[in-house]
Amino acid sequence: MSHPPSEPDPSPARWDVAAEAVAVKIRWFGLVVGYLYANVVTDADPVPLNVLLSLGFGFTVLDTYQSWRGRVFLGGLPLLVSALEAAYIVLLCYLDGGPDSPFRHFSVLAVVCAAIRYSPAVTVWTCGVNCVGYAVLYAAVPVYGTSITTLLFTLIVLGWVAWAAVSLVRLLRRVGDELSTVNAQLEARIAERSRQLQESQAQVLHQEKMAAFGLLAAGIAHEVGNPLTAVSTIVQMLERRDLDDHTRERLGLVTAQLTRIQGTLRELVAFSRPASDSRGRCSLREVVDEALGIAKYYKGVKGREVRSEVPADLPPMVGVRDQLVQVFFNLVLNAIDATGKGGRVVIAAEHDSGKLIATVTDDGHGIDAAQREKLFRPYFTTKKHGTGLGLFVTRKLVDAHGGTVACESRPGEGTTFRLEFPALTQNPGTAVPGLAEVVV
Numbered sequence: 337m338s339h340p341p342s343e344p345d346p347s348p349a350r351w352d353v354a355a356e357a358v359a360v361k362i363r364w365f366g367l368v369v370g371y372l373y374a375n376v377v378t379d380a381d382p383v384p385l386n387v388l389l390s391l392g393f394g395f396t397v398l399d400t401y402q403s404w405r406g407r408v409f410l411g412g413l414p415l416l417v418s419a420l421e422a423a424y425i426v427l428l429c430y431l432d433g434g435p436d437s438p439f440r441h442f443s444v445l446a447v448v449c450a451a452i453r454y455s456p457a458v459t460v461w462t463c464g465v466n467c468v469g470y471a472v473l474y475a476a477v478p479v480y481g482t483s484i485t486t487l488l489f490t491l492i493v494l495g496w497v498a499w500a501a502v503s504l505v506r507l508l509r510r511v512g513d514e515l516s517t518v519n520a521q522l523e524a525r526i527a528e529r530s531r532q533l534q535e536s537q538a539q540v541l542h543q544e545k546m547a548a549f550g551l552l553a554a555g556i557a558h559e560v561g562n563p564l565t566a567v568s569t570i571v572q573m574l575e576r577r578d579l580d581d582h583t584r585e586r587l588g589l590v591t592a593q594l595t596r597i598q599g600t601l602r603e604l605v606a607f608s609r610p611a612s613d614s615r616g617r618c619s620l621r622e623v624v625d626e627a628l629g630i631a632k633y634y635k636g637v638k639g640r641e642v643r644s645e646v647p648a649d650l651p652p653m654v655g656v657r658d659q660l661v662q663v664f665f666n667l668v669l670n671a672i673d674a675t676g677k678g679g680r681v682v683i684a685a686e687h688d689s690g691k692l693i694a695t696v697t698d699d700g701h702g703i704d705a706a707q708r709e710k711l712f713r714p715y716f717t718t719k720k721h722g723t724g725l726g727l728f729v730t731r732k733l734v735d736a737h738g739g740t741v742a743c744e745s746r747p748g749e750g751t752t753f754r755l756e757f758p759a760l761t762q763n764p765g766t767a768v769p770g771l772a773e774v775v776v
Contacts (some may be wrong), residue, residue, distance in 0.1 A: 356403045356411075359449040363396045366445050370428070373438060380432045388427055414454045418462035421446045426469040434477035440470060440490060444497050451501030463498035467491050534714055560597075568594050617652040617760060618660055620692055624683050627664035634669060639677040642668065645684040646694070651759045653692055655737045663733050666726040667696040667753050674700030674751060692759045697752040703745040711743055 367389060374385035402409040410417050425446065428439035443466040450462035474487045571594065575587050624646045631637065653660075664683065671681040675698050685694040703711070712731040734741045738758050745751035 355452040356399075356408045359453050360396065360400050360403050362445050362449055363392075363399065366442055367393055367396060370439065370442075374432075378432055384431050385428065388424070388431065392424060408453070414450070414458045415461055418446070418450055418458065419465050421462070422465040422469040425466065426473050429470075429473055430477060435470065435474045435486065435490075443470065443490075443494055447494060447498045448501050451498065451505050456502045456506075459498050459502050463494050467494055470494075564594065564597060568598075615654055615656055618655050618657050619648075619652055620650050620660075620685055620694065620757075621646045621648045623657065623660045624664050624685070624694075627661045627668060628683070630661075630665055631668045631672070634672060636669075636672040640672060640675055640679045640681065642672065642681045643683070645682060647685065650685060650687050650692060653737075653757050654760050655757070659733045660737070663730050663755070664694075664696070666730045670726060671696055671698035671700065671751070671753075674698050674702075676700070687759055690759055692757045694755045694757070695752050696755075697750065699750040702747040702749050702751055703743065704747050708743055708745060712741075 370389050370392070371386070374380075374382045374389060378385070399409040422443070425439060425442045428442065429435065429437040432439055446466060447459065447463050451459045454462075470490055471487065568591075571587055571590050575584070575591070579587070621644075624644050628642065628644060631642070668681060668683065672679075675681065679699055681696070681698045683694065683696050685692060687693075712727050714725065714728040731741055734755060734757075740756045742754050743751065744754065
């Protein structure tokens with residue numbers, strides 16, 4: 337059954353709705369028994385009893401309808417409902433002959449319904465008005481053979497039922513609350529384990545892709561390097577001959593281009609080598625320069641200005657050089673993708689209060705607030721052909737170095753990624769315990 341958005345959620349977790357459903361069943365049970373008794377068993381006139389039971393039938397129908405809609409019928413007026421129920425039971429007993437009528441047992445059902453629907457105070461009130469009603473009935477309609485013992489016993493039973501019902505409901509509610517707490521904790525643990533598993537899978541996938549790219553880069557470097565060496569050898573042999581100025585100038589141009597290609601191949605080979613996981617002193621300037629040296633071959637660089645404003649005199653930091661290069665490489669590629677032709681990407685850094693603060697800023701299209709909240713989640717991407725792993729891996733690597741990374745952006749105004757790393761305040765020549773020696 338559908339429910340309007342403005343109505344409360346009728347989920348099983350709501351005690352009042354679940355209790356109302358039980359109370360409705362108890363009322364229907366009482367009505368069925370009452371109709372059978374009034375028309376089959378009792379010697380009293382069934383007409384007034386049926387009329388009164390029909391009023392109860394109408395009340396129960398309304399109660400049932402509200403229960404189906406996830407509401408408690410007259411839930412804000414529990415004292416009034418209890419008083420009406422007590423008066424209703426007294427009238428049934430009066431029409432059936434007095435205090436000895438079996439309808440007096442409906443008071444027990446009323447107390448039970450109040451206990452499961454309302455607070456203990458309302459249950460006490462319900463028990464009290466039913467006791468008063470029965471006592472008034474006993475005083476107003478004396479029946480031969482009905483002793484004071486019957487009155488006292490009925491009142492004692494009502495009091496005992498109220499106490500037992502309240503105690504049982506308290507126990508059920510406490511157990512329900514404990515189960516809800518345990519269930520919430522279990523769901524939180526499952527969500528946390530699922531997140532960790534997803535992140536682990538994302539890291540493995542990223543590492544596999546980087547390894548495959550490294551093998552591809554090494555293969556290209558090897559295949560291109562061999563014929564390039566042969567061409568370079570031939571050019572060097574030609575340069576030893578007696579050549580005219582025009583030919584020597586042209587061979588010089590060829591040699592310069594061959595040297596440029598060889599430099600590119602060396603960078604490919606360096607990028608494809610197995611990543612080192614040894615920690616040591618690293619220069620942030622050299623890390624950024626190496627990342628830009630790799631990023632300059634990215635097709636998106638053309639038509640964009642990418643520059644570094646990282647001072648060379650910054651204190652060193654401790655970390656895994658290859659991982660730090662990957663951090664800035666990922667951020668630079670993202671910044672390039674976010675800008676159009678003529679766009680600008682600037683990497684800057686400073687030292688402040690023992691921290692190295694680096695920023696990667698672009699003047700691209702920016703990121704809206706809804707997307708910023710998901711930026712560092714695995715597999716989340718706004719690119720058509722993105723994997724959603726770059727920023728996720730970036731955050732993991734920054735965290736592993738004791739740093740933080742945050743994003744500041746406004747749609748249409750560009751984006752800035754701000755990274756903070758602890759700076760190494762020791763003298764660069766001083767050995768750092770537990771760290772591999774790295775030349776800075």
